[in-house]
Amino acid sequence: MALTGIRVIELAGLAPAPFCGMILADFGASVIRVDRTKVAMSLDNQARGKRSVALNLKTPEGVAILRKLCVRSDVVLEPYRKGVMEKLGLGPEKLLKENPHLIYARLTGYGQSGPYATVAGHDINYIAMSGLLSRLGRHKDKPYAPLNLVADFAGGGLTCAFGIVLALLERTRSGQGQIIDASMVEGAAYMGSFVWKSRAIGMWERGRGQNMLDGGAPFYDTYQTADGKHVAVGAIEPQFYQQLLRGLGLDTADLPPQMSFDHWPELKRVFEGCFATKTQAEWTDIFDGTDACVTPVLSFDQVSSHPHNKERGSFVTDCGEDESPRPAPVLSRTPADPCLARDPRIGQHTGEVLEEYGFKSEDIDNFVAAGVIERNVPVAKL
Numbered sequence: 001m002a003l004t005g006i007r008v009i010e011l012a013g014l015a016p017a018p019f020c021g022m023i024l025a026d027f028g029a030s031v032i033r034v035d036r037t038k039v040a041m042s043l044d045n046q047a048r049g050k051r052s053v054a055l056n057l058k059t060p061e062g063v064a065i066l067r068k069l070c071v072r073s074d075v076v077l078e079p080y081r082k083g084v085m086e087k088l089g090l091g092p093e094k095l096l097k098e099n100p101h102l103i104y105a106r107l108t109g110y111g112q113s114g115p116y117a118t119v120a121g122h123d124i125n126y127i128a129m130s131g132l133l134s135r136l137g138r139h140k141d142k143p144y145a146p147l148n149l150v151a152d153f154a155g156g157g158l159t160c161a162f163g164i165v166l167a168l169l170e171r172t173r174s175g176q177g178q179i180i181d182a183s184m185v186e187g188a189a190y191m192g193s194f195v196w197k198s199r200a201i202g203m204w205e206r207g208r209g210q211n212m213l214d215g216g217a218p219f220y221d222t223y224q225t226a227d228g229k230h231v232a233v234g235a236i237e238p239q240f241y242q243q244l245l246r247g248l249g250l251d252t253a254d255l256p257p258q259m260s261f262d263h264w265p266e267l268k269r270v271f272e273g274c275f276a277t278k279t280q281a282e283w284t285d286i287f288d289g290t291d292a293c294v295t296p297v298l299s300f301d302q303v304s305s306h307p308h309n310k311e312r313g314s315f316v317t318d319c320g321e322d323e324s325p326r327p328a329p330v331l332s333r334t335p336a337d338p339c340l341a342r343d344p345r346i347g348q349h350t351g352e353v354l355e356e357y358g359f360k361s362e363d364i365d366n367f368v369a370a371g372v373i374e375r376n377v378p379v380a381k382l
């Protein structure tokens with residue numbers, strides 16, 4: 001796999017950093033998640049392929065252990081509020097001095113500087129601060145956050161993983177590590193570059209929910225079908241729009257022009273009426289194989305059995321029968337090979353990892369006795 005041989009230390013966080021760690025693990029990195037001790041249950045549901053070490057960083061021994069892990073690693077990924085790592089004696093200056101090759105990734109909401117740097121927040125706050133939230137939502141409705149996808153995962157976890165891969169690539173030339181300041185506000189804003197830059201061509205001149213790609217246009221929206229399900233319509237280009245009208249049994253001559261903003265509400269009502277006459281499956285039969293850009297809105301239950309996704313193997317099932325998306329993109333020679341074993345328990349690999357990093361077994365036993373680390377070895381079922 002592309003990242004085989006890369007050693008990553010991920011400090012356990014809420015959602016973005018776990019995703020970042022999972023991407024690296026999916027593509028072959030050895031990812032060790034450092035969990036707190038005395039925790040009953042992991043919050044990490046993106047733990048695929050990771051190992052867990054339970055370490056009490058509020059002890060000097062715990063901090064020393066982490067430093068030793070970092071000396072022999074390529075990447076450390078930290079998801080805490082600005083200043084937390086420095087307070088623990090684990091700041092980047094210190095760790096990079098001990099290991100100049102280390103890539104020190106800091107994944108936060110507001111970044112490492114500025115008046116908000118130390119303030120708590122979540123995805124919705126970050127997309128609000130990026131400007132994007134002001135553009136998301138329906139006409140006459142309040143701004144609406146699309147799950148916690150934009151900042152936490154696209155602008156956060158994925159962008160940070162990209163930064164780590166860039167730094168690893170650059171390190172092959174310079175031999176040096178570096179610090180990555182991954183702010184979810186900036187990551188989300190950057191992901192929104194198209195929106196920013198297409199203002200110049202008037203794409204967002206109208207209010208929220210009244211533009212072509214934000215639910216304003218009748219040819220770029222979802223519609224309810226006769227069985228209460230939905231279809232998605234994305235027929236932007238005139239030649240595809242014509243195919244949409246053909247599938248709906250509508251005649252261009254009876255309708256206002258596609259790009260007449262003032263007629264969009266009226267045209268939407270026409271489309272709503274049409275789509276309400278047949279079920280989702282009936283519309284799928286009509287539009288499948290055409291360029292009308294109409295697809296069923298699939299539920300999580302339907303998605304892996306859709307013939308297209310099924311043929312490509314776009315979803316994987318783990319040993320607990322849980323389905324999830326396979327890693328993307330697909331690399332031809334070195335594709336990801338996601339681990340299908342159960343997620344690690346907190347501290348499941350403490351002993352194994354510390355031994356791998358050169359700790360003696362008697363020292364490990366002493367750390368356990370002193371409450372610096374925890375081991376949680378699963379008991380074999382007979």
Ligand SMILES: C[C@H](CCC[C@@H](C)[C@H]1CC[C@H]2[C@@H]3[C@H](O)C[C@@H]4C[C@H](O)CC[C@]4(C)[C@H]3C[C@H](O)[C@]12C)C(=O)SCCNC(=O)CCNC(=O)[C@H](O)C(C)(C)COP(=O)(O)OP(=O)(O)OC[C@H]1O[C@@H](n2cnc3c(N)ncnc32)[C@H](O)[C@@H]1OP(=O)(O)O
Nearest residue numbers: 014035036041043056057058079080081108109120122123
């Ligand atoms: C919208 C999303 C968040 C969605 C997350 C949900 C999926 C989960 C949220 C709640 C979960 C549920 C809940 O916990 C209840 C159940 C629990 C059960 O176990 C499981 C089921 C639950 C229902 C559970 C289910 C789900 O998991 C949830 C629903 C987001 O937007 S996430 C993005 C958040 N923002 C960031 O990540 C930006 C950067 N980080 C921060 O700004 C802050 O970390 C943050 C997130 C604001 C939290 O601040 P906090 O004050 O809590 O922490 P920090 O200031 O960062 O300091 C960390 C302290 O911890 C110490 N520490 C760290 N590691 C160790 C260690 N190994 N040993 C000892 N101590 C450690 C560290 O030293 C700091 O201590 P100090 O405070 O003394 O400095």
